Amino acid sequence: MSVLEPLRRADPASSPLVPPATGKAVVRTALLNRLCSTGDGTIVTIVAPAGFGKTTLLAQWAERDRRPVLWLDLEPEDDDPEILEPRIDELADQPGVLTLVDDVHVLRSPAALAALERLLGQAADGTSFALATRRPPALPLARLRAEGRLLEIGMDELTLKDREAETLLRRAGVLLPRHETAALAERLEGWPAALFLAALSVRSGAQASTVGGDDRFLADYLDTEHLACLSSAQRKFAMQTSVLAELTSEECDSLLAR
Numbered sequence: 001m002s003v004l005e006p007l008r009r010a011d012p013a014s015s016p017l018v019p020p021a022t023g024k025a026v027v028r029t030a031l032l033n034r035l036c037s038t039g040d041g042t043i044v045t046i047v048a049p050a051g052f053g054k055t056t057l058l059a060q061w062a063e064r065d066r067r068p069v070l071w072l073d074l075e076p077e078d079d080d081p082e083i084l085e086p087r088i089d090e091l092a093d094q095p096g097v098l099t100l101v102d103d104v105h106v107l108r109s110p111a112a113l114a115a116l117e118r119l120l121g122q123a124a125d126g127t128s129f130a131l132a133t134r135r136p137p138a139l140p141l142a143r144l145r146a147e148g149r150l151l152e153i154g155m156d157e158l159t160l161k162d163r164e165a166e167t168l169l170r171r172a173g174v175l176l177p178r179h180e181t182a183a184l185a186e187r188l189e190g191w192p193a194a195l196f197l198a199a200l201s202v203r204s205g206a207q208a209s210t211v212g213g214d215d216r217f218l219a220d221y222l223d224t225e226h227l228a229c230l231s232s233a234q235r236k237f238a239m240q241t242s243v244l245a246e247l248t249s250e251e252c253d254s255l256l257a258r
Contacts, residue, residue: 024171024196025056026164031157035061038151040096040126043144047136048155050225051193054132057158058100067098067128074103081111088119095124104133113138159190168192172199180208187212193225194218 035057038044046054062069070091078084084107091099107113117139120129131137144150160168162178165185169176176184188194188211197217202208206215213219227235237252244251252258 024168025053025060026160026168026171026192027060028053028057028158028164031057031153032060032064034151035130036065038128040067040128042128042149042151043120043141044128044130044151044153045137045141046130046132046153046158047134048158049134051191051221052155052158053192054158055102057153058102058130058132061130062098062100065098067096068094070094070097070099072099072101074101074106076106079107079109079112081109081115084112085115088115091127092119092122093124094127096126098128098130099123100130100132102132104131104137105135107137158192160185160192160195161190165190165195168195169199172196172203174199174202174208176202176208184208184211193221197221 035044046057048054058071062071072087072091074084078087101116104116107116116137120139123129131139141150145152162182162185166176166178166181169181169184184198185195188198198208198211198215201211201215201217211218213222227238230238241247241252241255244255
């Protein structure tokens with residue numbers, strides 16, 4: 001079931017807490033400044049694969065924003081509009097709040113996506129929304145973009161740069177020379193989850209210079225969070241094309257002799 005959590009009310013004692021941001025997470029100050037300064041009525045999309053800190057960013061934002069916050073955590077069963085609609089109907093009547101909707105990618109059916117679209121169109125005045133998802137949401141966002149009411153945050157903004165990667169490793173208990181940290185961050189393309197798992201491997205005795213995609217911790221994460229949700233045909237394609245440094249239609253067709 002989806003979980004609707006009112007994070008700040010007049011009576012704090014009766015209010016569930018925001019899902020906590022882990023203490024080992026890097027505080028994304030620049031992103032948080034942008035998010036906290038968004039005007040009322042703004043729609044924010046946060047789109048990136050698993051492990052890029054979308055939920056953590058939402059939690060950090062909720063802790064800092066001036067507005068009352070509502071949190072809707074979607075589950076696969078919410079793809080049924082009969083389950084979803086009663087939940088999101090509660091959100092539409094609350095003006096001037098910041099509504100954070102996590103795991104929007106679980107909504108695949110046209111009916112569920114239409115219900116979410118109605119929520120965005122019928123929300124009370126001043127309500128702002130953030131949609132965190134692993135894929136671009138199948139919603140008509142072009143009008144919002146043209147009106148200047150859409151803020152889009154993607155993988156590039158969530159990627160950890162050198163100093164941020166160094167902070168994450170340090171909080172995970174790993175101290176490396178700066179050049180080794182930079183090399184590791186570049187090799188793992190700034191992927192936060194991969195960097196944290198790399199830190200666990202280094203703490204277990206691995207050399208930072210050897211940690212890569214074949215690391216046990218990274219391989220387990222890729223399997224459970226990425227490959228497990230693919231169809232058999234998609235898994236086969238991913239395995240066959242994994243030797244390529246960059247996936248393009250031309251390179252894939254050439255490799256697969258299409």
